[in-house]
Amino acid sequence: MSSSLSVVILAAGFGTRMKSHTTKVLHRAGGFPLVEHVVRTALTIAPADRVVTVVGHQADRVAAAVTPYGVKTALQDVPRGTGHALRCAREAAPADGHLVVLYGDVPLLSEATLARLIMQHTANNAAATVLTAVLDDPAAYGRIIRGADGGVEAIVEFKAASEAQRAVKEINSGIYCFNAPLLWQHIDSITTNNPAGEFYLTDMVEILRAHGHRVDGQIMADSSELLGINTKVELAEVDRLFRLRKATQLMLDGVTIERPETVSIDLDVTIAADTIIEPNTRILGNTTIGANARIGTGSVVTNSTIADGVQIEPYCVIADTEIGEAAHVGPFARLRMNNRVGANVHIGNFVELKKTTMGDGAKANHLAYLGDSTIGAKTNIGAGTITCNYDGKLKHPTTIGAGVFVGSNSTLVAPVTLEEGSYIAAGSVITDQVPSGALAIARGRQSNKDGWVAKKKS
């Protein structure tokens, strides 16, 4: 990161072809809104107070997405072209050093590509360096016209290009590094004298050259980083590429991913070596997973911390939960909202936890709802146990000590406490505190009517 670099991110455009009520740069790929990817990339080369995002369409929402990163915003109230968009950032952007222009809808651009662009730009002391790509199908991109000296003479927009110019396969990525003082000195020379009647930022090339300055081009190594997003089809493709990039990195770091093309792992997730990620899993947000763990097929894990050796069986939905070493969860378990599950805990099928702490070695192996509860170490929760934590108005806590045995199909009416080492008989409805070491039975007594069946039949 250099203190003389700054970045302007152009993100004011509409994105009509997304056919959405949400502006283009707020659509998500790889777990983040597109513009956030670009901000995060910008922050690898410039400090936050030297990064400006130009917002326009749904300006408030885009600003809300980027300002938590500490970057500035500038408003382009009417989209009048890329040159105009950059001009709108003049007040907010630093006047010194070098200025990189990025697009809010080109999120795959890598840190390495940007670093190479800046390196060449500063080494050659160019007025501007354009990031370019050579494409088999240059489509409607602006074409790069090179001069005899190898520099860039002009960028010709597709609409304005001649047949010969359209045959050029080197295209303008739209990403540039400018000498900032020269850029700001000359930016007002851009006119709307073109078929679209827009202020074309690409005109800066000819303007700078007319003043005797050099403009360079750098061909990028991997043009897939340029993939911009115009439709939901392209959004899905970019998401796929982000997921693949992340999975590839994790695999190179020693994580086993059984069918990498089927998993969605957000960029900030960390997973330690020798953990196994089964097919069709989603691991999202700020999730951290230790070593030698396993995330079973179909599971969705969000903002959770999972320790070494934890086994998550298939089809679990886990959010905002901490799970201790070697715990066993699922299949078909749901853990939501601030749970703390201790080491070696067993949580089985159709068990739901909400705001619940389970001590080390505790078990709830089948069919239970445990909400707002604290459960001691080695306690066993029988099948069908329900904490009645809600009285229709308020939520109440259930406190269960260590080494408690809760019989099957017990109903624990909160607030209630089962002290350490107590026993609850199956089928009980518990409304009062159970003292340590006591057995609580709270159910109708059984009575047998001898010979009743024969009598009824006759």
Ligand code: UD1
């Ligand atoms: C631009 C380049 C073209 C290049 C292409 C690469 C110009 C004139 N042309 O064309 O040479 O090959 O990018 O993708 O620059 N934006 C604003 N405000 C505006 C206009 C655009 O913020 O008034 C933003 C958009 O949100 C987008 C970016 O600038 O993020 C590029 O705009 P777009 O209209 O897509 O440029 P192109 O016509 O594709």
Ligand code: CA
């Ligand atoms: Ca029950």
